[in-house]
Amino acid sequence: MKTRITELFGIDYPIQCGGMLWLATPELAAAVSNTGAMGNLTSGNYNSADEFAAAIDRTRELTEKPFIVNITTMPSIRLPVELLKDFFRVSCEKKVTALEIAGAPVDTFLGPEFIPMAKEAGVKVLHKVGTVKHALHAEKVGYDAITVAGFEEGGFPHGDNVGTMVLLPRVVEAVNLPVLAAGGMVDGKSLAAVLALGADGMMMATRFVATTDCAVHPNIHERLVQAQENETSLHLRGLLSAFGLQVRGLNNAIMRKIAEVEQAGGDLAELFPLISGQRALEVWKDGRVDEAMLTFGQSVGRVYDVPSVSELVARIVREAQTALTGALEKF
Ligand SMILES: Cc1cc2nc3c(=O)[nH]c(=O)nc-3n(C[C@H](O)[C@H](O)[C@H](O)COP(=O)(O)O)c2cc1C
Incomplete structure (x- = not known):
């Protein structure tokens, strides 16, 4: 090509x-x-x-x-x-x-x-x-x-x-x-x-x-294959507003927790432990798919x-x- x-x-x-x-x-x-x-x-x-x-x-x-x-x-x-x-x-x-x-x-x-x-x-x-x-x-x-x-x-x-x-x-x-x-x-x-x-x-x-x-842990691969196109969600619009950005990831337990903190007006100090890259580093290895922000796109459905x-x-x-x-x- x-x-x-x-x-x-x-x-x-x-x-x-x-x-x-x-x-x-x-x-x-x-x-x-x-x-x-x-x-x-x-x-x-x-x-x-x-x-x-x-x-x-x-x-x-x-x-x-x-x-x-x-x-x-x-x-x-x-x-x-x-x-x-x-x-x-x-x-x-x-x-x-x-x-x-x-x-x-x-x-x-x-x-x-x-x-x-x-x-x-x-x-x-x-x-x-x-x-x-x-x-x-x-x-x-x-x-x-x-x-x-x-x-x-x-x-x-x-x-x-x-x-x-x-x-x-x-x-x-x-x-x-x-x-x-x-x-x-x-x-x-x-x-x-x-x-x-x-x-x-x-x-x-x-x-x-x-x-x-x-x-990545086999659980991550399994979840990717199962996930449908409507299983991602968008968050952190407020936190990333200076860049006009937001985060899209698999709508798992941690994303739902992030949404709750955002709705309650939580600040960076409250959000940081949930969104830290360190959390994702561990989850890619241990396969606990609900424990970190997994930044997959809508493409998961395919x-x-x-x-x-x-x-x-x-x-x-x-x-x-x-x-x-x-x-x-x-x-
Ligand atoms: C697991 C994962 C980690 C990512 N980390 C970064 C990153 O560190 N920097 C970056 O610019 N984009 C990052 N992205 C975004 C991708 O580079 C890319 O823009 C996006 O995922 C493309 O959409 P797709 O996932 O539907 O192919 C990440 C995406 C995934 C899936």
Whole structure:
């Protein structure tokens, strides 16, 4: 396959794994990249620049193929802005293929010198956006590509609540950059649909959790396969209002508790123990699916099995061809 995204990254298939705190590790990144798609190494997994640099080296031991580094540019106690700047610098020093920025734009959150730094190092920079306005800003300040994440997405959808079906073509029409579609993507039908809507590829995250290469407890895989499309809920709109964001995750006991605290006007001190990333880290390992925020998207409703990453990517490519040919035959 050949699109502006396969050309930009130097990959075979226009499929990227999204940033996933604790789960987008060197092992998963390499498994995805080795298929010819684009693996993701999420910098937020690491507590120092050295640990992160070692993770890049580890990924390179496991694959010779390109991979992307996610930097989530949001205020965090564990990941202060200075550390995020270090993650950016290390990525440039190590000349990773690309950076996926999610949250505030690099030029305002880290500083105006960072995009030129990436250009100098030959590192491509993508911004994940949930509005046309943010896509236009990214184009203006020199990003190389855009990831459009619709309201369906797991993690932090934009508070405008616009779904991928409308937001994606709006962004494609507004900017002159390669575009990846995210939010609700799971299979070859998703890829065919977003290519038809003008995207250059798709990014997915929830679907990659449901693979044997993603190191989570079997209970997590079982819950992903069972979950229906109406089993996610949205929270933390108040807490994340400065960013216009909210959180989407599986509607489990902890999400219902978060909703109660929010309705009672609870503040960060009350919410923090429920939403802390540490909780999720434990649950991915011990499988107590009701005990942490599991940031799955509406795409859970279309996860039916737990293949290996290589089976999944091969299947997506086959299915996309069949879906596109099938659509043409209807003319
Ligand atoms: C388990 C999990 C953890 C995530 N962690 C992050 C993260 O650390 N940073 C980020 O930018 N997005 C994160 N996301 C959001 C994804 O990168 C992506 O935008 C979204 O999940 C796409 O929608 P989908 O899950 O329907 O494919 C996470 C998603 C999941 C499923």
